[in-house]
Amino acid sequence: MINTFKKKSLNRILQEIYAKKQIASGFVVEFGAESGSTKNFTNFIQFKDVLKTTYCDKFPKHNETKEEDLEEKLTLLDNSQDNIIIFNVLEHVFDTKNAFLEINRCLKSNTGTIIGSTPFMHRVHGAPYDYSRYTKQYLEKILEKSNFKNIKVENLGFGAFTSAYVIIFDYLKLIPSLNNxxxxxxxxxxxxxxxxxxxxxxxxxxxxxxxTAEKK
Structure with missing residues (x-):
């Protein structure tokens, strides 16, 4: 409840709770993130012996952020990353097949792990475009076809009424007490x-x- 007073969406709250359960180590890349931003999910994921963290975005706002386009070949080297983090990005990528294959290419074989999330019940939010919403079944299938193993996909939510609440959150957050x-x-x-x-x-x-899933 406290986070909703901070005008955080339920989608974001659930994602942060999920992120806090994840562990990253070694060489880490986060897509859709800006160096130094409080919104980065690396702020919530548990770090263990992290050697380097790289922040990437298609339209970086800071020099420290690496420009990468998930619909093209990434500049990251083959088998170079231990963890790739990708929250609230895939809905803005038209060619998700290329995105998953490129992420797989950059992860280290057998141990490299992708950690991510994409909203399902959420308003259209262009950044600059908003293409899709993905089901658990879709993510399981595309991860499998993109050479991943130990695939774990989880739906987060409560039911129809909270899903309806999410739709009108943009208006309810203007009155926090009523919102809660x-x-x-x-x-x-x-x-x-x-x-x-x-x-x-x-x-x-x-x-x-x-x-989450590991590269084969």
Whole structure:
């Protein structure tokens, strides 16, 4: 609840919780990130013996940020990275097949790991373009076809009411106290519904989809 008073979206809150459970080490690259930004997910992922962190973006704002386009061949060397982090980027990439293949090429064989997330229930947000929303099944399939193993894809969410809440968050965040009352109400309704339905409601109405996988 505290984070919603800070005007953070539920999508972002769930992603940060997921990121805090992940571990990165060695040579790390984060896409869609700016050097020194508080929004980087490397701020939440657990670092262990990290040797170097590189921040990449298609339209970098700072000299310290490396310019990379996931729809083209990356300048990163083959088998050079231990972890590649990619949160809230794939929806802005039209050629996701190339993106996953290039990420796989740059990761170290057998141990290199991709850690990422993409929103499912979220307004259109061009940066500069917003192309797609991806399901758990799609991410599992494209990671498999892109030469990854130990693929773990997870839907995060609560149910239909919190998914509906996400849609109107841009307006509710203007009145934080009301926002939190409505969010609490939605969470209670979704929890109640989850007790009487067989399918996990987060798998029917995911807010965000998170994943990890290792290069074969």
């Amino acid at each position: 009352i409505i969010l609490t109400f939605c969470l209670i309704l979704d929890k109640s519904i989850s007790l009487i339905v067989k399918t996990e409601t987060k798998n029917i109405y995911p807010i965000t989809v998170c994943f």
